[in-house]
Amino acid sequence: MPVVEYKVPENIDAAVSMLSNTKLSTKVMAGGTDLIIQSRAQSSDPLVVIDIKHIDSMMTAAIVDGGLHLGPSMSCAQLTARNDIKAIYPGLVEAAYLIGSTQVQGRCSVGGNLCNASPAADTIPALIVNGAECVIHGPKGERTVAAEDFAVGVGRNCMEQGELLTRIQIPAPAAKTSDAYLRFIPRTEMDIAVAGAAVSVTLDADGTCTAARVSIGAVATTALLVTEAADALIGTKLDDAALNAAAAAATAASKPITDRRGTIEFRRHVVGVLTRRAAVIAAQRAKEK
Amino acid sequence: MSEAKQYKYIGTRSIRPDGFDKVTGRANYGADMSLPGMIWGKILRSPHAHAKIKSIDTTKAEALAGVLAIASYNDFPSVADEVVATGEGSSNLLDLANNILAKDKVLYHGHAILAIGARTAAIAEQALGLVEIEYEVLKPVLDVNDAMAADAPVLHDNMFTQGLAETPTKASNIAARQEFKMGDVEAGFAEADLIVERDFYTPTVHQGYIEPHACTARYDADGQSMLWCSTQGHFDVRASTAKLLSLNLNRLKVIASEIGGGFGGKTTVYLEPVALILSKKSGRPVKMIMDRDEVFKASGPGSATRNWVKIGAKKDGTITAMQALLHYEAGAFKGSPVMMGCMTAFTPYAVPNMYVEGYDVVVNKPKVAAYRAPGAPQAEYAAEMVVNEIADKLGIDPIDLRLQNAAKEGTQTIYGPKLKAVGLVECLEAAKNSPQYQEALKENQGRGVAAGFWFNVGGQSSVTLNMNPDGTGTIVEGSPDIGGSRASMQLMAAEELGMPAENLKPIIGDTENVAFSAGTGGSRTTFATGMAVIEAAQDVVRQLKERSAAVWNLTADQIEYAEGETFSGDNRMTVAEICAGAERTGGQITGRGNINARGAGPSFAVHLCDVEVDKDTGKVDVLRYTAVQDAGKAIHPSYVEGQLQGGAVQGIGWALNEEYVYSADGHMENAGFLDYRIPLASDLPMIDAIIVEVPNPFHPFGVRGVGESGIIPPLAATAYAVSQAIGLPITDLPCSPPNVLKVIQDNA
């Protein structure tokens, strides 16, 4: 049975209240690009849908002190049109841009991508490498969870009944810092990532990497933060040896499955290739900052 | 025999007459018909790939408010073990009935078992969940090798392999064996300096039409019934449905809606008889639409195959022997197009020694249906890959090797006749001279060449051309228009009548208001229905002359006709004038063409594909593509080009990313457009379409059908290009990134 009730809260507190007080399965709907499909599956329970698109703070984004306060439900089409955000976090914006077709972009959101917690979600690795924090409102108040801790399993996130993701906060990056996200798909568009890699690097004046974060997606039940891959880059000028080591670390950390989109061997190999390539792009962008 | 002529209307790029409706959304497709009081039908499908049905209890489902009818196999009045025509082939009626609603065994995941008609689609779906069925689950077989193994679970206990020297007494999954031969292959191989043999695999694929199967049915209390459905052949729908439901043909009217793609997959019936049963039992019109996953799981995909090819050649490039062993998956019921594979595999070659053996094997997958040149792409893929390998090893250009051995007029085919005038040589030369062939390739890039052959068919078409008192006319024909054929009918009639195309409106009649026409398939429409249009137009011209003769007190043979006018000496009358006066000269004028067209000319095709491979990931990028094909005479060049381009892209998808993915227990895992990956606009370059015209001597304008041949060469053109780019042999499709990467890594 699909959607049986549709509610439109006017503010966060009303949304939290609706999410808390119900006997039926209740879910937040932003773009609905995953939720509507899931609700139509034959096995789906009756669903109450809370449409949060009428709450302004959920739908807008602002640069605050050089960092980003992102409304989780803002459509990717609107997010990716924001050149100010793209200038600071090109990797995050390119990850958001990769979700689905133009039509899906008109609806899907970073928050939805995060909360849906698909192992292959494109924005999660990019959020992780940028040190994103997820602000959650619930019946017991507000709490913050690091992006790498938000998804806890396949299709499962860390939120409890009644909780709502209300803001994604990304700190202002240090000077000469930039990011990149690459994913592998068999066609040129439309596919779910077979493997994904996000890299953020900080360079000093002479091109040495002083900080880095690497996150890989679609190769485990959740996106992974791979400190060994980052460590392989830190202190180097991202020469071949460093890049190869980072790639190998990413491959080693991956725990993929074989399914209709790729084999274990393929994913392990390709996530290494993507890590390498994303690191090169991130470094190039960091140099130009 | 038509010589190169200057035509006034044929060969122009007119705006298609149904175009306005199509670009505005006004055209009505299979799911667009609603009737007062209409209810919705939904199908309950097997959750198992192979099982016996032990019991069915529909009590709870029937009790749900809003449920009005249930249909099962028992609702077919009587089903005989006989053959009915379905599109390009034929089906056994018992198999067809069992496929539409399973009798006592389910043979694939998604196999229809029963249908429920209810006030809303939601209620019908809910009711499906209340049906209780007890199954005895059996082990499925999902591959020809597993199906042919001695201890394989058997799908049909009455299947005894046909076509063997002795019919076996033990049932198996091998439905039939075919054999075609010519000359002496052993002697041919003995003469060869080089022999190459390889095994190839192609997966189950789907035609991928964007419009799911859909129909609206109404069974009236007086026994008259109506079906509105998306189909390539409404007369075939009428024939099958009438047989299944024991109706006289004149009691069932079938209206062909506009059709959102077919490619052979809509030449049979799935929903239509079921919708009529529900309508009869509920007393209400019924709409049934397949969901996208039902289309993949339970319509008729194209056969997966395992084919072995062996070819021998002298070092000067003369091919001396060609041999193949083909195994085609039929799906759950017999009838793969393996025979067509046998007949076409080597037909682009004039080689006296050929031997092809083919097996039709059942597996626990949906029953296959025709898919654009059914049977040919898989077999010709294997043959063309080996021909390319031979060219490579002999150091001969792959087009030159084909030119040296090309089938021509007079070439003896393996399946019997000698070819009449054909254009393979011209296509090869056009490919050789094409801009793409002159482009140099860079590192990690490769080029593939391949040829393709399809017979094309003629068959029955009926047309009436009804002239109006103002001299305009309506062409009533019976071929559902999949690709723009109405435009060509309009141009052919205009040419014959010497009148502007806009004066002649082509429409597609239903089974009551146009006489019998075979389905749209087999690349027959522009050829055969076109011939019927021409004949009807000639009939009109004959009558126009007779009417003028009456007015001028002459005999008809003293009258000439050209450019929309009759004339004799100083006498002249326009078509409009003759039609305006028709009442006085004997009544309104209607021309008729009812034919069984013979002399369909085969269409050869030659394609070029250039790719680049990312060796670190196995991803293939198609850089350039050229599709050359012999159209005989292109009536509407844009729609001919469209067939070449569309066939090429389906073939590219088949070569690169399309495949049915199955779990071990026989469930299709990628039954949607997300994971059944057809090519996207962003995946492709422009497709250069080059039309060659070697007229078909048996058509008044020289037409050859073009719809099918274009899907044949791309499999080998693309796969061979990949193998060239990576410097390693490719045998298994698809060339998906994991598969290509594995070939690279296994050989590192």
Next chain:
Amino acid sequence: MAKIHVNTSINGEVVEFLCEPYETLLDVLRNDLQLTGTKEGCASGDCGACSVTVNDALVCSCLVLGVEAEGAEIGTIEGVSNKDQLHVIQQKFLEHAALQCGICTPGLVVSTKKLLEENPNPTEEQARYYLAGNLCRCTGYDKIIRAVMDAAETMRGAA
């Protein structure tokens, strides 16, 4: 389960309808409002045949709930032509034979119109990527892209 009463605007006209909460906008358009120009190819956002605009965003109507139309402006294929005048995009599709069976055409016309509003001078690659979510199985996309590029040029010239 009671139906929900929705007030919306479709192609500039005020429209009211009743629908179940689970109906998608596509279901509403086709089954409740008889606007069958928008087509269903997959109901999962993978084919683009159901493309419409909602508050000027290009979306798949199969991934929008009918109730979300409340207070919104919906644009469908039926609103692209102006009475008996085809839009340039529609005219170019016909001239270039950019359709064979035509089932993907309404979605493509709606998407192309939005493309050219956002980017009046797209490159071939940009057009192909923008339209990647509109599947076509008949044409191989060649003539579609030619029609789109030609429409873009004509519309720029007329601007």
